[in-house]
Amino acid sequence: MRKRYALIAAVLLSSAAWSQDAADLSAVHKIKHEGLENSQVEEIAFHLTDASGPRLTNSPGYQRAAEWAVGQLTEWGLKNAQLEKWGEFGKGWQTEKYYAAMTEPYYFPLIGAPKAWTSGTNGPISGEVVLMNATTEEDLAQYKGKLAGKIVLVKSTAETAPTFEPDGTRLTEEELLEKGKQPIGHSSRYTPEFIAQYRARRALQQKIGAFLQEENAALIIRGTRGKHGTFFTSNGASYQGDAEPALAEIEMAPEHADLMARLLEHDQPVKLEADVQTRFFDQDLGAYNVVAEIPGTDKNLKSELVMLGGHLDSWHAGTGATDNAAGCIVMMEAVRILQQSGLRPRRTIRIALWSGEEQGIYGSRNYVKNHFADQATMQLKPDHSKLSAYYNIDNGTGRIRGIYLQGNDAVRPIFEAWFAPFKDMIDHPTVTIQNTGGTDHLGFDAVGLPGFQFIQDPIEYGTRTHHTNMDVYERLVKEDLQQMAVIVASMVYHTAQRDEKLPREPLPQPEKSMFE
């Protein structure tokens, strides 16, 4: 009999430990209903991608999206919706014309885009193309004095062979089990090796860039990673307010750049015509995040915060649908769901859509510095004690399959309890102790605030969408966005309702950001 009592006691204890953070099933029901029956993800997606266009930080496209978001959040009933300046960024920039075609040995139009923050061609140009082969600084010597006024082509190193693996994938049960078992460690692409390689590549590119600038080339064309008309793109010059204008530079589909490269390697002259117009915006070098709130309703807790967000800025050759309109769609839809489902959160819920992420996670890191703490000094501001958690989405359109604990063991049972009512919407929900990096939760994490990102299905993120010209509306998966919005809304709501803030890790030591 004692044994039986012990068993009952154990069940009660475990049940008590569980129930401390049990999900509020009535709230979950309302959230699911609003998110699945009245979904607005398609409309939000349209406005952030198609209607806004590319959303490079400080560009008119970013401004359109940010202003639409402020208006829409206000219309839904959120409070204090505004563009909040986070600091000085630099110049905005956009493409105002892109045209390039091979004209000899025959006419062939060329898929590409100017690299961000590069200059235009100052009207149509045409001329012979010169092939440049430089993998080290020493390779540059042979071109000295030969490139003035020339169109210089750098061959691609892209892998363009046929693909026998799918572009799109979802995480398998095995992969999730493995992720759940792995010890803490960055699963981020920003490994020390990545950063070292990145810096070495950047150093060489800066030397090549300086050389071409000195030689006064007319236009640089680079074959870039990608295939089948998809190409990856990023920035080609400084956005600093006082930066000197950089040369005109096109990133081009590797098939098209290498067509010309092969012709030149066969000593067949290649002529090209191009007309690239780009425009800088330097009236306001300051940069802005979008913020808005659902005020808390508990008089003791409403001064405390739960935050959710994702970066609104994108690269410039697509409309940044998966990187990261997706995250913004989900977060906007999540607050819409909470606002419209009639739930009354105890803590204040604040959404933030960041800018400057693509250039160094600037918007969120500066927001953290302005509101919570300076990572370099670890001087804390009063609100540092008020934030329960920050939730981020920035891994594309794929549905949530779990969450990264960022080493914070104490939140595991809490998140497990909050995932429990979503067995119908998440296959194999996985809570892993691992860190994930590369985006806007890092600034929170770096000052000891619980900042989390979700495990998401990759879909076509690495193969087709992340930083490509083809990261457009079509790449979004409606059902996955809906699932994410519902789950995030629930996580945020439960964080807002919990008696205590989420457990924190010990405060970290002051540290300079690795991006500086």
Place this chain on the structure above:
Amino acid sequence: MRKRYALIAAVLLSSAAWSQDAADLSAVHKIKHEGLENSQVEEIAFHLTDASGPRLTNSPGYQRAAEWAVGQLTEWGLKNAQLEKWGEFGKGWQTEKYYAAMTEPYYFPLIGAPKAWTSGTNGPISGEVVLMNATTEEDLAQYKGKLAGKIVLVKSTAETAPTFEPDGTRLTEEELLEKGKQPIGHSSRYTPEFIAQYRARRALQQKIGAFLQEENAALIIRGTRGKHGTFFTSNGASYQGDAEPALAEIEMAPEHADLMARLLEHDQPVKLEADVQTRFFDQDLGAYNVVAEIPGTDKNLKSELVMLGGHLDSWHAGTGATDNAAGCIVMMEAVRILQQSGLRPRRTIRIALWSGEEQGIYGSRNYVKNHFADQATMQLKPDHSKLSAYYNIDNGTGRIRGIYLQGNDAVRPIFEAWFAPFKDMIDHPTVTIQNTGGTDHLGFDAVGLPGFQFIQDPIEYGTRTHHTNMDVYERLVKEDLQQMAVIVASMVYHTAQRDEKLPREPLPQPEKSMFE
């Protein structure tokens, strides 16, 4: 004992039946050596794709490729290399400028190409875009009187959702076994249903085209099949010598066409600028195949023929690498191997690179009519009795996995014997009784001449390359082209050496071609 003798007799008989068509292993060794050690497939590929450009029938690109092929075949030592007129085709055509960009609500360059044989815009144009939604003839009425001078956009019906299947595939053992077991029947895409649907679609498109022409629209833009920057394209107007000029018409990547369509569906005005120049070539409406020969060396057999070929013409938005430079590369390399490996074929071997395939298999069908027989009357020419076989390649870059017998049971043991020494180069060689259609062996088959196509691995043919703008050099797989060239060279050689011509099926009845 009698039983034992019977068994021995059976073995001897079977062995005799087999050895009648055993492969000449010494010849196979020479062919493999030349094809694998001295391969020229990359150089041939460069010249037929990169150096020639798009090879639309009667275009300058076709002419460049055809003339290069004549010169190269002659240089290799083939005889009678020439452009041979097959009849009247119509006008040549090429793109001389393609530029299109959305300019409102923001600037966005648009990936596309003019449809073949459509007109240009007669200089740069710009204006508002009108969305047209017509799936039946009746839908046209609402647009009457509203389209004069307008840029008219037809939304795509493309499937652009993420892909969880690979773009590239190879045939599995199971698929090959299944193919080997299936009864005769077209595995062609030209099924009766396909042809019926094709005719219905064409009829509607012709009505829409006539309507737009009557309304005098300035430019038509159609979102087409494809994704990720790949789009499928074909012809948009008549190439007949006396055809009236058709409207300017662009086929566009579905993501870009549908970006504008979604904006218009949200009542957001869209402006576009475009500059499309196309050029017609009507000095010579006649059209030409490339032919060349390795003369036979056996005085009794050298007047007989073995032919091999593939179509050289392509669509216009890529460089037709897999459709069908691949077939021409393989066939040119096969005759180079035979010529340079010092083998002395008994029968004459003739290579033919066809034109007009994409518009109705015209080059090869007319060649058959000119040299062998008229399908409509079944009147035979003297050479009808001289041709042993015609081998064709037109299913992309994928390696040979077997051959279609086109219902000709009698050649099965022959082909099986000839495939036998290639177990190192073909996994699961499959000889199927099935028909395959859609290309240049059909004209031979239709007049009772043994015309064959090979079973090939699909690679990315259906997903990325067949009739797309991304059918370019990068889509070719060198090792697969080498394998095909070696196997084709051997098949052709053994056909040239065989005492008898290949067995034929009974002569078919006169029949009008289904393409007329």
